[in-house]
Amino acid sequence: MATYSTKLFGESNSTDYRMYFFSSCGPISPFHDIPLHHTTPNVFNMVVEIPRWTNAKMEICKEEFMNPIKQDVKKGKLRFVNNVFPHKGYIWNYGALPQTYEDPSHVDANTQAKGDNDPIDVCEIGNKIFPSGSVIQVKVLGILAMIDEGETDWKVIAINIQDPLAEKLNDIGDVEKLMPGFLDATREWFRNYKVPTGKPKNTFGFDEQYKGRVGPDFLECPSVYLDVFVSFLRLSLGLCT
Incomplete structure (x- = not known):
């Protein structure tokens, strides 16, 4: 199995901070x-951007060479998520x-909304807190279809x-069954986390329901991964507008 390392440039909590990846x-x-x-x-590879219980909005930067992790900036200010x-x-x-991409030029058949121009997001719900830049293997359990300001923003629920x-x-x-209330807390977190910044909920x-990996939802959940992987390939080939 491949192993990865990272190297940091710049001070944390600054616009100069960058984390680069190496094999x-x-x-x-x-x-x-x-x-x-x-x-x-x-089992999928996951790149951890933000450790649990932290507030700095760290993300893979698609626009910069080699796509380092950096802190997101809005209107010249570093972004921190509100509690x-x-x-x-x-949480x-x-x-x-x-290698996933939610294409802003493509209307998702499940949500009837375009993609949010980012890789697909993952919430890893295990016990360990992983530092930013960790590459871990996760088991996918299900998915939540969030609509953020009219854009599709899938949230994958997974565990290390x-x-x-x-x-x-x-x-x-x-x-x-094993973590009662956690899925409700996750949905409510995503519903409300932008409200303190003046944004709508x-x-x-899917009527606010999670889609599972097995049973009647089996065909729906994997189709999402295929869709965003195909969008990634189109982006890599310069076919996304």
Whole structure:
């Protein structure tokens, strides 16, 4: 299995901060060069951008060479997410699936809304707090269709395959059984986290229900990953407008 390292440039909490990724072959892009799929079925690579309980809005920068992780800036100011009572910062390890892209020129068939111009987001719900830049293997449990200011913004729910709960969590329904209330808390966090900045509450597709990995939702959940992977390939080939 490939291993990755990172190198930091600039001070944290500054506009100069950058985290670059490396493999044994040299510098790589976490967006383009880390594979989406692991060798194990239903296991994906995840790039952790934001550790749990932190507020700095860190993200893979698609626009810069080699796509480092940097802190997002809006109107010249570093972005920090507001706390959503009673939580502190992000309530999961938050990051992205590499080699995925939510195409802003493509209307998603599930949500009837265009993509948000970013990789697909992942909420890793295990016990360990991972530092920014970690590349971990996660088991996908389900997905939430968030609509953010008219754009599709899928939220994948997943767990680190090394987590003690990983063997017991195989679908979204298992999360409610073993972590009661956590899925509701996740939905409400995403609904309200932009309200303190003056933005409206976010909405959700599928009647606000999570889509699982198995059962009647099986065909819907994997189709999302295929869709965003195809969009990534189109972006890489310069076919996205």
